[in-house]
Structure formats: structure tokens, C-alpha cells
Amino acid sequence: MSGIFTKRGAEAVESATAEKDAKSSAIVSFKSGTTLKVRVKGPADSAEYYAYGIFNRVNTFVPAxxxxxNAKGFITANPTVWDRAADYLYAQAKAAKDAGDAAAAEELSKEAYLYKGKPRYLIGFGSLETGEDIVVDLSAKQARGVLDTIKKYAKKLDKVAFELSKSGTSTSTAVTLTPILDMDEDLTEAERANFVKCGEKPFDFALFDDCLYIADEQEQIKNLVVAGFDVAKIGLTLGAGASTDEAESDDSLPQF
Incomplete structure (x- = not known):
């Protein structure tokens, strides 16, 4: 698996408590109001990664x-240009605080947070609609609840299907994983057959590699400009021929 993922499998569960080909990606659209009927194929079918982006300004991406x-998520080496932008703004916030300007310090800290990488989780399931592996992308808070439920039912995963649901908006968005206890009553014949099919082989971790949008450093610099950050402040320039036009919105990508 590539170096994009900072944790995978059981380690990702514990932590939570080039352009992808959309046609070949296992990631599914999981908007608020969506409910998916799934089989949890294994208690550790997940991977952690750090995503960057600013809602309504820059679509979510992962640095190439x-x-x-380190194990706690703190950067120890090789910060990205977005990490450098965040560090610059945090330093400005500290200077403002030291100068007695609490209001400016707070605003600068809020702006700095926008440029930080945030942990997110890819979690794999078996789809009872298709019988194939699928992947959902969740925030750390959303993943924590889902993975806690998986842990609770770990000994019954071969007997119980689940409904994965998302509701709410913005910061109040909630994701729940609820067991379907009466599968004869609440699943169709096709869904029961796909539950069996999904259990025939383990989740394919290689599917995670095609689920994220990867940006090289030049694109990251362009994204900083799109976000409104003056890249000259951290000694960068936007390369010749690069466009500052914001990329078209892609609903398949997570948004902060």
C-alpha cells in the first residue's frame, strides 16, 4: 500500500476510537440522507490518511x-507546502498574541487551521446491493462511531448485516452503523444472497489506492493561491503556465 495511508487495519481502528479513475474506484457517494445496506467483511477493513482542502474553495486532496x-499525528519531517502555510499563520497568531492582540491571534489561528491536514478514514464494506466491495470516506469523528459499532459486533459479523446511514448537515452531520437483526424480514432475497457472496472473500485493501485525489507539489501551490494564501510569504511562486482557476466541484470527493 502507498505511503498516503498513515495507519491501516487494526491500527486505523485504534486511532479512530495522479487523478483517480472514477469508473474503477470502489468509493461510493455517501451524502447526507443516504443509507447503505452492507456486510462488514472484517473488523479492521480501514485506512487512515491526512486530507487537505477548504470547503467551497479547494476540493479535498492528498499530497503525493x-x-x-509520528504515532500521534504530529509532523516530524517533510512538511507539505500546506503544512508550511499553516505553520506560518500559527507563528503570526503567536506574534499577535504576544503583542496583546487577542482578536487578531484568534483569527489567524482559525485561518491556520484551514490549511492543516486532517485525519480521515476509508472503510471497506461489502455492498448488499451489488455483492461487491465498496469504500466510504469518513471524518475522524464519523469513523470513530462506525468503528466502535464494528468492534461491538466483531464476533457476529458473519451473521449480521448493517445499515450505514448519514444524516444532518455541516458540522452536525452524523454517521451511524446499525445492525439488521431480522435479516429474513428486513432484507430482500437478493440482499441475503449478496450477504453470503460478500463473505466469500476478505476485503481487498488494494481498492483503497484508487479512492483519493492525489496532488503533486505544484498543484498544492496552485491550491494555496486559489484558497487566498500569499505563497510568497513562505518563499514560493506559482509556476509559469499554472492556472489559478478553481477546479470544478466533484461530489465524489470529501469536503471539509
Whole structure:
């Protein structure tokens, strides 16, 4: 698996408590109001990664060469240009605080947070609609609840199907994983057959590699400009021929 993922499998569960080909990607659209009937194929079918982006300004992306992080997620080496932008703004916030300007310090800290990488989780399931592996992308908070439920039912995963649902908006968005206890009553014949099919082989972790949008450093710099950050402040320039036009919105990508 590529270096994009900072944790995978059981380690990702514990932590939570080039352009992808959309046609070949296992990731599914999971908007608010969606409910998916799924089989949990294994208790550790997940991977952690750090995503960057600003809601309604820059679509979520993953750096082609992620920063090196320790077990707690703190950067220890090779910060990305977005990490450098965040560090610059945090330094400005500290200077403002030291100068006694609390209001400016707070605003600068809020702006700095926008440029930080945030942990997100890809979680794999078996779809009872198709019988094939699928992947959903969740925030750390959303993943924590889902993975806690998986852990609770770990000994019954071969007997119980689940409904994965998303509701709410913005910061109040909630994701729940609810067991379907009466599968004879609540699943169709086709869904029961797909439950069996999904259990015939383990989740394919290789599917995670095609689920994320990867940006090289030049594109990351362009995205900083789109976001409104003056890249000259961290010693960068936008390369010749690069466009500052914002990319078209892609609903398949997570948004902060």
C-alpha cells in the first residue's frame, strides 16, 4: 500500500476510537440522507490518511508526498507546502498574541487551521446491493462511531448485516452503523444472497489506492493561491503556465 495511508487495519481502528479513475474506484457517494445496506467483511477493513482542502474553495486532496508523522499525528519531517502555510499563520497568531492582540491571534489561528491536514478514514464494506466491495470516506469523528459499532459486533459479523446511514448537515452531520437483526424480514432475497457472496472473500485493501485525489507539489501551490494564501510569504511562486482557476466541484470527493 502507498505511503498516503498513515495507519491501516487494526491500527486505523485504534486511532479512530495522479487523478483517480472514477469508473474503477470502489468509493461510493455517501451524502447526507443516504443509507447503505452492507456486510462488514472484517473488523479492521480501514485506512487512515491526512486530507487537505477548504470547503467551497479547494476540493479535498492528498499530497503525493505526505509529511512524515509520528504515532500521534504530529509532523516530524517533510512538511507539505500546506503544512508550511499553516505553520506560518500559527507563528503570526503567536506574534499577535504576544503583542496583546487577542482578536487578531484568534483569527489567524482559525485561518491556520484551514490549511492543516486532517485525519480521515476509508472503510471497506461489502455492498448488499451489488455483492461487491465498496469504500466510504469518513471524518475522524464519523469513523470513530462506525468503528466502535464494528468492534461491538466483531464476533457476529458473519451473521449480521448493517445499515450505514448519514444524516444532518455541516458540522452536525452524523454517521451511524446499525445492525439488521431480522435479516429474513428486513432484507430482500437478493440482499441475503449478496450477504453470503460478500463473505466469500476478505476485503481487498488494494481498492483503497484508487479512492483519493492525489496532488503533486505544484498543484498544492496552485491550491494555496486559489484558497487566498500569499505563497510568497513562505518563499514560493506559482509556476509559469499554472492556472489559478478553481477546479470544478466533484461530489465524489470529501469536503471539509
Amino acid at each position: 508526498q505526505p509529511a512524515t508523522r
